[in-house]
Amino acid sequence: MANYFVGDIQGCYEELQRLLIKVSFNASRDTLWAVGDLVARGPGSLETLRFFESLNDSGKVVLGNHDLHLMAVQGNVKRANPNDHLQALLNAPDCPKLINWLRLQPLTRFLPEHNLIMCHAGVPPQWDLNTLKQESERVSEQLAKADYLDAVIRQMYQNQPSVWNKDLIGIERTIYCINALTRMRFLYPDASLDFECKHPPCQINDKNLSPWFAFESNLQAPYQIVFGHWAALMGKTPHTYLHALDTGCCWGEHLTMWHLETNEKITQNKLN
Numbered sequence: 001m002a003n004y005f006v007g008d009i010q011g012c013y014e015e016l017q018r019l020l021i022k023v024s025f026n027a028s029r030d031t032l033w034a035v036g037d038l039v040a041r042g043p044g045s046l047e048t049l050r051f052f053e054s055l056n057d058s059g060k061v062v063l064g065n066h067d068l069h070l071m072a073v074q075g076n077v078k079r080a081n082p083n084d085h086l087q088a089l090l091n092a093p094d095c096p097k098l099i100n101w102l103r104l105q106p107l108t109r110f111l112p113e114h115n116l117i118m119c120h121a122g123v124p125p126q127w128d129l130n131t132l133k134q135e136s137e138r139v140s141e142q143l144a145k146a147d148y149l150d151a152v153i154r155q156m157y158q159n160q161p162s163v164w165n166k167d168l169i170g171i172e173r174t175i176y177c178i179n180a181l182t183r184m185r186f187l188y189p190d191a192s193l194d195f196e197c198k199h200p201p202c203q204i205n206d207k208n209l210s211p212w213f214a215f216e217s218n219l220q221a222p223y224q225i226v227f228g229h230w231a232a233l234m235g236k237t238p239h240t241y242l243h244a245l246d247t248g249c250c251w252g253e254h255l256t257m258w259h260l261e262t263n264e265k266i267t268q269n270k271l272n
Helices: 013-022 045-058 065-074 087-089 096-100 127-145 168-184
Strands: 003-006 029-032 058-061 108-111 116-117 224-227 241-242 254-261 264-269
Touching: 003 013, 013 045, 013 254, 013 264, 029 045, 045 058, 045 087, 045 096, 065 087, 065 096, 065 168, 087 096, 108 127, 116 127, 127 168
Parallel strands: 003 029, 029 058, 116 224, 224 241
Antiparallel strands: 003 254, 108 116, 254 264
16 A cells, blocks of 8 residues: 655646556555645646545545635635636536535645644644644534535635634634645744745745744644645755645646655656
8 A cells, every 4th residue: 555645736637647657556555645726727627626536535635725715716705716727617517516525625634653744735833733633623614514605715815813823713713724724835933924925935035934844843743744835845845854745737847746655756747
């Protein structure tokens, strides 16, 4: 049995299939983990969702910001981004079924036997493992309810609160959790979220901004953290326990897969 982790697919379905061929992926024995943003800029969002939904327990995904935005678009809360290629998905007869499957996916996943955490953007440094589990499970419970569009999706498009406070309640607590786990890149000195800068850390001259993984973490064990979201990193981080897998396939770069057991990275260039 092998565990393969893949970066932001963003509808780059053909590139994903090329990667799976390269590693001889077999759903009867292997597990495919995806760091979120299954959909958006590439041409194969519909095929990507259908594929992961068909994998059952052999496919493990977490939600990214584009996946949550898809729920908003399909629920007529927001309009689709003209740069996304979602029309085929939205017009598909099984779109409601796929959305219902998607909204039941968590914000974080854990492999305790490997001390491994997978999420889309990263883990807020203020959180220990119990807080991470508690807050992400709380949002998952809300997304699983029939009124998820009004209770969560319609209200999540806010930048405040931008800093964690254990006394946050209601929708403010939900908003912080979603923003931290699906949008986080840089933090200010007080660990509040910055929502503007997408550049790699080496290009930042603002001393008030630091990548989230530069802060001392409250995680008590040496967890491996697998994440995506930050294509500008191109897979490069200062720590071996961090696995940044978004390498900008939808922007013309490549899709990256990490084989947990061998610590090998396999890539597939964007197809024309």
